[in-house]
Amino acid sequence: LPELQRVQALFSVGNTPLVELRNLTALARKCAPAGKGARIFIKDEATNPSGSFKARRSCTSVYQAKKLGYKGVVTATSGNYGAAVACHAAMAGLKCIVVQECYDSRGVGQPEIIEKARKCEALGAEVIQLTVGPELFYEHLSVMEDTGYFNASLYSPFGMAGVETLGYEIGNEIRQMCGKEPAMVVCTYAGGGMVTGAARGLEKAGCTHTQIV
Numbered sequence: 001l002p003e004l005q006r007v008q009a010l011f012s013v014g015n016t017p018l019v020e021l022r023n024l025t026a027l028a029r030k031c032a033p034a035g036k037g038a039r040i041f042i043k044d045e046a047t048n049p050s051g052s053f054k055a056r057r058s059c060t061s062v063y064q065a066k067k068l069g070y071k072g073v074v075t076a077t078s079g080n081y082g083a084a085v086a087c088h089a090a091m092a093g094l095k096c097i098v099v100q101e102c103y104d105s106r107g108v109g110q111p112e113i114i115e116k117a118r119k120c121e122a123l124g125a126e127v128i129q130l131t132v133g134p135e136l137f138y139e140h141l142s143v144m145e146d147t148g149y150f151n152a153s154l155y156s157p158f159g160m161a162g163v164e165t166l167g168y169e170i171g172n173e174i175r176q177m178c179g180k181e182p183a184m185v186v187c188t189y190a191g192g193g194m195v196t197g198a199a200r201g202l203e204k205a206g207c208t209h210t211q212i213v
Contacts, residue, residue, distance in 0.1 A: 001164060001165060001168050001201070001204055004060065004161060004162065004164065004165050005165055005168075007059065007060055007063045008056060008059055008060070008162070008165060010059075010063070011049065011055070011059040011062075011063075011088050011091055012048075012049050013048050013049065013055045013056055013059045014048070014056060014165050014166075014169065015169065016043055016044050016045050016047045016048060016169070017043075017044045017047060018041050018042075018043050018044075018169075018170065018173045018174070018177070019041060019042050019044055020039060020040070020041050021040045021041065021042055024040045025037070025038070025039050025040045028040060038183065038184075039178065041174065041182075043166065043169070043170055045166070048084075049087050049088075049091075050080075050083050050084035050086075050087040050088075050123075051080075051083070052080045052083075052084065053163070053166060053194060054080050054081040054084040054154075055084045055087070055088070056162040056163050056165055056166055056197075057081065057084065057154065057158075057159035057160070057162040057163060057193070057197075058075075058081060058084035058085040058087070058088050058152065058159070058162070059084075059088045059162065060158040060159065060161060060162035061073065061075075061085070061150070061152040061153075061156055061158045061159055061162075062085065062088040062089055062091075062092050062094065062152060063088075063092070063158075064150070064158050065092075065094060065149075065150035065152065066092045066093075066094060068150070070094065070148075070149060070150040071094065071095055071148070071149065072089070072094050072095030072096060072097065072147060072149040072150070073085060073089050073094055073095070073096050073097075073149055073150045073151075073152040074096075074097045074098075074099065074140060074143050074144050074147065074149045074150070074151060074152060075096075075097075075098055075099070075140075075151075075152040075153060075154065076098075076099045076100075076101065076136055076137065076140040076153065076154070077098060077099070077100055077101070077154065078100065078101050078102065078113050078116070079100065079102075079112075079113050079116025079117070079119070079120070080116065081154050082098035082100060082116070082120045082125065082127070083116065083119045083120050083123060085098065085125070085152050086098060086119075086120045086123035086124055086125035087123050089123075089124070089125070089152075090123055090124045095126075095147075095149065096120075096123075096124060096125040096126070097125065097126045097127075097128065097143055097147065097149065098117075098120045098125045098126070098127045098128070099128045099130060099136060099139050099140045099143060100113070100116070100117055100120070100127055100128065100129050100130065101113075101130060101131070101132040101133075101136045102114050102117070102129050102130070102132075103129065103130065103131045103132070104131065104132060105131060105133075107131070109129075114129070117129060128143070140153075154191070154193065155191070155193065159193070160193060160196065160197055161197075162197070163193055163194060163196070163197020163198060163200075163201070164197050164198075164200045164201035164204065165201060166194070166197060166198050166201055167185070167197065167198035167199060167200060167201025167202035167203075167204075167205065167207075168201035168202070168204055168205045169201070170182060170185060170198070170201070170202065170205075171201065171202045171205030171206065171207040171210070172205050175205075175207075181202075181205075181206070181207040181208075181209060181210055182202075182207065182210050183209075183210065183211065184210065184211045184212075184213060185198060185202060185210055185211070185212055185213070186213045187212065187213070195212060198212070199212045
């Protein structure tokens, strides 16, 4: 993990603020039996350069691509991860192609997903917008074959390892602030990467009794 943290620091990723939600903590204690009630904290991943925790995934893949001498990276995404890859590719001086899933089988797109292409383009990426499903994955593989660019997929080993620093930071920071490991860490699920990565990081931080929800 120290090597992962070093790589992420090159891209100004990680070490995001851990903020206590004091009003919610007070409310929890008001509603709980006497002497009980959790202290509630939030890890503000929006402070990563691309605006989400997916920056932890993307920078490790982009770093690997740069290290191996690739000229560019390709990723498939609905938006946030593509913006993260585009952001870090720009930092590393690499080309970036984002294959974005945004239309259903009738050609109807989700506005909030279609809009995310603008962020990817603003960060220097070329965006190819497609339907959700087999077409997306075929095009992703086809673009990689045509360009010879690095596969910066969301679920590569590099991407998954990058999320471990999230759990590692939470475990160590809570121990430092509260004198013990967190009783519970609540994650959004989505594709499952945040849960898996955070759980692995917490385990590596020695948080063996923390419940993952």
